Amino acid sequence: MHWYLARSIANAEIIEKYWNIEQVNFSMEGLFTRKAIGVNGQWPIPGIDAMLGDTLVVHVTNKLNEPTSLHSHGLFQNGTNYYDGAVMATECGIPPNGTFTYRLQLLQTGSYWIHSHFKLQTADGLRTWLVVRDPHEVYKYDEEIVVTLEDWFREPAEVLIKQLNSPDPHMRFKPIVPYGIIGGECANRKRIQFEPGKTYRIRLINIGASFEFHFSMEGHELRVIEVDGVMVKERPTHGVTLGAGQRASVLVKALDSAQYNYAFHADMFTDLLQMPRYNPLNFTGTIEYSSSAPTKHVKNSKWKTNVHDLDLEPLDNEPALEPNRFITLDAYSGVFNDQTFRHSFNNVTYVAPQVPSLLSAMTTGDNAQLSETYGRQTNTYVLRHMEVVQLIINNHDYYSHPFHLHGHVFQIIETGSIRNYERIIKESMDVPVKRDTVVVRGGHYAIVRFRADNPGVWLFHCHIDFHIQLGLQMVFVEAPEILQNWSNMPEMYKENCIAQGIKTTGNAFGGIGLEGGDLDLDPSPYPDQFESYDPPDGWKLISYILQGNGDDVESIASQ
Structure with missing residues (x-):
């Protein structure tokens, strides 16, 4: 631990927030009014300022008619994976009229944000910024x-x-x-x-x-x-x-x-x-x-x-990691067997398990080392503690995806075109930049590397809210043998599961052993029909790009 981090912790404050998450009316510049998900009757939600070493405590009461959660985007949650907020991956969600307290020790500096990780609540407004300041900033500014x-x-x-x-x-x-x-x-x-x-x-x-x-x-x-x-x-x-x-x-x-x-x-x-x-x-x-x-x-x-x-080069001058685990992820979109349009990694569209993956990892013994335990449709990879993972992410779609990894930053090693006739490659410097979100353009790939040094269950997904809901996410389970020794979960964690009738032990289906592990949670693609989808030409495509028609665009741009 750096000396200034130790000193920051010694001088740390507890920042305590009480949030009633509820629907509020928000007027967009007098153009229209719609419901937004706000906090304490307010939207936009006020941001949070903190210092390195502070503890952020957010007491949440859910006033919505569906579950909710809070994910602190970019925070590693090392040792506190149960506060990551990813519903049915790391928690059951906060039920309507339920409560939960997120207790986050802020051991990273930088620019972050807080948002829901349940359905499309982020798109409806449950989001705000979080800044953790460094008392010993490298750069000077006023x-x-x-x-x-x-x-x-x-x-x-x-x-x-x-x-x-x-x-x-x-x-x-x-x-x-x-x-x-x-x-x-x-x-x-x-x-x-x-x-x-x-x-x-x-x-x-x-x-x-x-x-x-x-x-x-x-x-x-x-x-x-x-x-x-x-x-x-x-x-x-x-x-x-x-x-x-x-x-x-x-x-x-x-x-x-x-x-x-x-x-x-x-x-x-x-x-x-x-x-x-x-x-x-x-x-x-x-x-x-x-x-x-x-x-x-x-x-x-x-x-x-x-x-x-x-x-870009990070100030810590960490050289490129040497990988010993290699995973390729092919991102596609297409029409699935329920006849809906969805996204997938490696022909698997994510469907949430019936037991949160974190609880499966903690309660299934040796079977926690097997990806089948978590259900095929969660697309789970089990990682050994401290192994270095290289991801090759191939985006076969015609649009960009901003891919985000929970619990880590990764080094960006290389990007380029996946077309053989147009293989334009850009490689990193000897000291590659690190991010937690990388944009992979349509028809392109990215190679990223990270060390599995944070035991837990971590989502990897496109951060376009609608693409998450259409299945473009998967799961890394890191060092489940370490997770099984955890004993410090807050009591209300499991209480929120029980209140919703969600099991807190067993595999993805709440079973023992691998029973049901090879079943689909539904939906899954027809292998012989699944292929990348080409959109129609003309104004229908333009409307998809802009998500608005020409008159709308003219109106918006002139506001």
């Missing part, structure tokens, strides 16, 4: 600003998911309207306050459900110093692109004069189709030096360029 980048939909997520996994392509490509918001207000109206001569750390956090954001500031240079909680060697750039779940900190030196204000861009986009008028959806806020100053627009053809992950 002030910092948290900028949350969010997509927000007119319709509740349960309506959208019915469209997106419909067997009817016409229904699946029905227009859906996105809005770009920052801190609950339209990004076009957001004002970031600057004072001349100051240096700012801007924490950019994509807490949205689906879209990527490209952030840039006219007339100002960005210097990347952090990605996903990992401090990196300073790297200048004109812009930063963040997939859902990704974070970055940039240093920005304010100009010396308050004569003009300037524009910043927070543009929502996908890489499905290059259509300048509709992709990206351009949102432009203001860098405000003075409320009375005019806005000066600085044309720069480079503002759309951004630093690549493999151009």
Whole structure:
């Protein structure tokens, strides 16, 4: 343990929050009002500031009519896997009118966020930022600003998911309207306050459900110093692109004069189709030096360029790990045997087990070492303690996926095209960057490595909320023999399972041994019919890309 971490723990505070999770009405700039999932009658949910070594205690009361949970995205939860919040992977969820207390010792610094890991509650608003500050920052700056980048939909997520996994392509490509918001207000109206001569750390956090954001500031240079909680060697750039779940900190030196204000861009986009008028959806806020100053627009053809992950190096100078376990994951989408459109890894679409995988790992003895114990449809890989895992992630879809690993950061070793005739490869430096979320473009692959040094049950999934619900996730069970020695679970953990009629022992089906382990939890693909899905051309595709029609786009961009 570093001396400053020991000192931070000695001086630590307990940050205690009491959250009633409930439905609230939220008005989008007077354009429409819809239900959001808020806290204590408020949305957006206030963020949380903490210092290294603090303990964050969140007492949750669930006022929804369905279970809920809280996942602290990016925190390792080393030794406290039961607080990871992944429903039916690490917990049963908090039942309606139930309670649970998450007790998180903050031993990492950086930019994180908290969100639900039950169904599509993140898309409906159960999300906010979490910043853990380092008392001994490497980089110097005068002030910092948290900028949350969010997509927000007119319709509740349960309506959208019915469209997106419909067997009817016409229904699946029905227009859906996105809005770009920052801190609950339209990004076009957001004002970031600057004072001349100051240096700012801007924490950019994509807490949205689906879209990527490209952030840039006219007339100002960005210097990347952090990605996903990992401090990196300073790297200048004109812009930063963040997939859902990704974070970055940039240093920005304010100009010396308050004569003009300037524009910043927070543009929502996908890489499905290059259509300048509709992709990206351009949102432009203001860098405000003075409320009375005019806005000066600085044309720069480079503002759309951004630093690549493999151009970054972490400050800890950890060299590339040498792997001794190799796993290939092929991501596809297609129509499954229930005639719905779904996503999969290696032709398996995730279906939750009947017993949380963590409890299966803790209660099945030697069988916990066998992937069959957790059910075929959970797509579980059991890892030995401290082995180094190399994942080759092949994205056979036509759109990008931001893949996120719980409980770890991974080194990004290589990216490239999976097409033999277009094998463009980019390799990492000798000291590869580490993140917990990597964007893999359509038709591309990424190679990442991590050490299995954190016993627990950890999800690996696309962080597009709708893709999670359509099955694009799988499970790593690390060192189950160590988990079986745990004895410090909070009492209310199992009480919440029992209250919902969920078993707390046995395999994925609540059985003993491997009985039922080879059964499907349903659905699974028809092997002879399953293939990557090609969307229709024209406006149906454009509507899918933008999740809105042309008139919607014009309206949104002008707000």
